[in-house]
Amino acid sequence: MNQEQTTGHPHIRPGRSPLVERTERATVGQTTVEDPRISCKNVAVYYDAKKAISNINLDIGRNEVIAMIGPSGCGKSTFLRCLNRMNDTIEGCTVSGQIFMDGKNIYDSDVDVVPLRAQVGMVFQKPNPFPKSIYDNIAYGARIHGLVQNRDETDELVVGSLKRAGLWGEVKDRLKMSGTSLSGGQQQRLCIARAIAVNPEVILMDEPCSSLDPIATAIIEELIDELKQDYTIVIVTHSMQQASRISHRTAYFYQGDLVEVGSTDQVFLNPLHQLTEDYITGRFE
Amino acid sequence: MNNLNKRAVPGNGRTIDIVKKGLNKRYRKERRFRVFGWAAVMISLGFLFLLFISIISNGYTAFQQTMVRLDVYLDTDVIDKDDLAGADYAKLIHEALLSVYPDVTKYNEKRKLYELVSTGAAYRLRDFVAKNRHAIGTTIQIWVPADDDVDMLIKGHIDRKTPQSRRRINDRQLAWVDHLISRGQVKKVFNMTFFTSGDSREPELAGIWGAVCGSFYTLIVTLVLSFPIGGAAAVYLEEFAPKNRWTDIIEVNINNLAAVPSIVYGLLGLAVFLNFFGLPRSVPLVGGLVLTLMTLPTIIIVGRSALKAVSPSIREAGLSIGASKVQLVAHHVLPQALPGMLTGTIIGMAQALGETAPLLMIGMVAFIVDIPAGFTDPSTVLPVQIYLWADSPERAFLEKTSAAIMVLLLFLMIMNATAVFLRRIFEKRQ
Numbered sequence: 001m002n003q004e005q006t007t008g009h010p011h012i013r014p015g016r017s018p019l020v021e022r023t024e025r026a027t028v029g030q031t032t033v034e035d036p037r038i039s040c041k042n043v044a045v046y047y048d049a050k051k052a053i054s055n056i057n058l059d060i061g062r063n064e065v066i067a068m069i070g071p072s073g074c075g076k077s078t079f080l081r082c083l084n085r086m087n088d089t090i091e092g093c094t095v096s097g098q099i100f101m102d103g104k105n106i107y108d109s110d111v112d113v114v115p116l117r118a119q120v121g122m123v124f125q126k127p128n129p130f131p132k133s134i135y136d137n138i139a140y141g142a143r144i145h146g147l148v149q150n151r152d153e154t155d156e157l158v159v160g161s162l163k164r165a166g167l168w169g170e171v172k173d174r175l176k177m178s179g180t181s182l183s184g185g186q187q188q189r190l191c192i193a194r195a196i197a198v199n200p201e202v203i204l205m206d207e208p209c210s211s212l213d214p215i216a217t218a219i220i221e222e223l224i225d226e227l228k229q230d231y232t233i234v235i236v237t238h239s240m241q242q243a244s245r246i247s248h249r250t251a252y253f254y255q256g257d258l259v260e261v262g263s264t265d266q267v268f269l270n271p272l273h274q275l276t277e278d279y280i281t282g283r284f285e
Numbered sequence: 286m287n288n289l290n291k292r293a294v295p296g297n298g299r300t301i302d303i304v305k306k307g308l309n310k311r312y313r314k315e316r317r318f319r320v321f322g323w324a325a326v327m328i329s330l331g332f333l334f335l336l337f338i339s340i341i342s343n344g345y346t347a348f349q350q351t352m353v354r355l356d357v358y359l360d361t362d363v364i365d366k367d368d369l370a371g372a373d374y375a376k377l378i379h380e381a382l383l384s385v386y387p388d389v390t391k392y393n394e395k396r397k398l399y400e401l402v403s404t405g406a407a408y409r410l411r412d413f414v415a416k417n418r419h420a421i422g423t424t425i426q427i428w429v430p431a432d433d434d435v436d437m438l439i440k441g442h443i444d445r446k447t448p449q450s451r452r453r454i455n456d457r458q459l460a461w462v463d464h465l466i467s468r469g470q471v472k473k474v475f476n477m478t479f480f481t482s483g484d485s486r487e488p489e490l491a492g493i494w495g496a497v498c499g500s501f502y503t504l505i506v507t508l509v510l511s512f513p514i515g516g517a518a519a520v521y522l523e524e525f526a527p528k529n530r531w532t533d534i535i536e537v538n539i540n541n542l543a544a545v546p547s548i549v550y551g552l553l554g555l556a557v558f559l560n561f562f563g564l565p566r567s568v569p570l571v572g573g574l575v576l577t578l579m580t581l582p583t584i585i586i587v588g589r590s591a592l593k594a595v596s597p598s599i600r601e602a603g604l605s606i607g608a609s610k611v612q613l614v615a616h617h618v619l620p621q622a623l624p625g626m627l628t629g630t631i632i633g634m635a636q637a638l639g640e641t642a643p644l645l646m647i648g649m650v651a652f653i654v655d656i657p658a659g660f661t662d663p664s665t666v667l668p669v670q671i672y673l674w675a676d677s678p679e680r681a682f683l684e685k686t687s688a689a690i691m692v693l694l695l696f697l698m699i700m701n702a703t704a705v706f707l708r709r710i711f712e713k714r715q
Binding site for chain 1: 528596598599600601602603604605606607608609612616617620621
């Protein structure tokens with residue numbers, strides 16, 4: 001046991017065993033925060049009869065970057081998609097429990113998903129720009145929500161969003177070109193620019209760098225660092241290094257359970273749960 | 286480390302040797318497959334080639350028409366300047382013929398002589414006179430269409446060696462025709478009549494234009510009704526309808542309808558549009574309605590698969606930015622699916638253009654001489670015209686049939702090319 005730990009993750013302090021056994025699945029760590037932006041209570045998701053995640057209690061703070069980590073199929077993306085009700089579009093998917101935003105459960109029957117999604121933007125794993133011009137990609141959300149009234153405002157918004165996403169210098173001469181003609185990393189930044197053009201309060205990112213090379217990844221990570229000044233960011237990632245670089249807090253999911261959540265330093269350096277430690281040291285049973 | 290030394294493959298020998306041993310067999314299989322594929326393509330190309338050869342060799346002569354030059358004396362006794370339409374132009378034509386052969390006196394012989402030129406010659410003469418009133422009282426030269434039998438003879442479709450009793454032209458007529466040819470009074474010209482007139486009992490006067498117009502009006506009705514209805518149905522079923530037992534039943538039935546024999550749609554049209562709603566028979570409006578019913582399932586099925594093919598990541602992108610369902614469909618899904626839907630529609634239209642059976646049931650098989658000028662004029666359509674001509678006994682209609690098939694195929698090719706062209710344009714735009 002001791003030998004395993006010392007040869008494992010370099011950040012782990014040797015000689016200290018986690019407190020919680022593998023069989024225990026109740027969440028350990030700090031699930032609540034003061035004045036949360038989003039507060040999840042007993043969230044469970046079923047695909048038809050198959051349970052995807054259950055009993056998730058988690059607060060997401062204001063202007064916080066929270067990373068979701070865990071092995072494939074553990075339910076972290078499913079949880080992420082609960083936060084802007086994108087799971088509604090999947091057939092046979094049922095969500096139970098409550099997710100509070102501004103004191104209102106977003107799964108109440110009287111909640112309209114259109115304003116919700118304007119408030120909670122999303123960036124997907126695979127860059128998915130619209131097959132329209134770069135300009136229209138950015139302007140689209142603001143146009144349908146009526147955030148811009150005329151051409152000048154739209155221009156300003158497009159330029160501003162592209163600048164924030166760090167894409168302006170690369171595309172300023174070809175705004176009329178199709179968004180799909182950009183490279184993968186540029187497309188992903190275009191998608192981020194598209195998301196922030198609506199000026200949401202929360203941005204959900206579902207493995208935004210998984211299809212990008214290290215350079216594009218570094219640019220996006222820098223961008224996330226920038227964006228956390230103004231937005232709450234929930235990011236799902238497969239890269240523990242990425243999680244440790246960019247997030248304030250980290251949540252570890254395992255087989256549909258939220259096993260541990262805490263400050264990123266604590267989770268990576270002093271995991272409380274045996275399962276968390278197994279994962280971050282690369283040991284799987 | 287033990288695991289690395291264990292062979293996953295049973296037996297001895299290096300993998301490379303085993304692979305090489307099997308290579309010949311593998312390549313033989315591939316070659317065989319390629320030969321089969323090549324043969325299949327060649328056979329179908331061959332049959333297509335045969336079809337074209339047979340149609341074109343039978344039909345190309347229909348684009349030419351034999352004309353006979355006559356010197357007609359526009360007798361003021363026959364033509365009343367105040368009543369040009371009422372004059373007996375046939376008599377003038379007959380006199381012109383008799384003036385060439387004054388020795389023909391017997392009634393039967395005269396009739397045979399008159400049969401050398403078409404009955405349409407009188408109309409040609411009338412049109413000429415109407416345009417050239419000053420010529421009345423003089424002798425004019427006019428080219429008039431020859432009778433279809435003479436036309437066939439000139440084109441070589443009547444064998445001179447056949448005994449007279451089994452030939453449509455008797456020896457006397459043969460001599461007259463040869464005499465006229467030797468005097469340069471017979472020539473072959475491009476057959477404008479075929480492209481400008483309606484149907485006729487006389488092959489030399491029959492044309493395809495009436496059927497083309499009929500097909501045009503019918504297809505317009507079909508297009509105007511089936512594209513919006515089919516497109517809307519596809520969009521609703523694919524994007525908005527709840528997935529439950531009812532929509533399952535509807536889907537199964539749409540698929541069933543696509544396989545229903547087209548004549549059944551004709552019967553439906555007869556029962557509903559003609560008998561129940563009392564719409565007129567033989568008109569493009571009803572033809573279009575029936576063909577709409579027939580093409581709707583195709584358009585809906587193709588439209589749905591085009592919508593289904595729109596990548597889900599675009600849908601997610603639209604929804605995640607806060608687009609409503611209708612905005613998502615209108616702004617992102619439809620523009621992507623439109624090329625596919627248009628292709629489906631044009632293929633459906635091509636099907637409708639070639640359809641005969643349902644139109645027989647609603648009376649579009651009637652013999653109609655006039656060119657239809659609207660949606661409620663009695664008319665026929667191209668494939669029905671082909672059917673009618675193929676049914677006619679005269680040898681001259683054989684070439685008309687093939688020529689009409691060529692025209693129909695040309696329209697089909699144009700439509701399919703349009704489908705390809707439109708798809709290219711829409712794909713480029715994205």
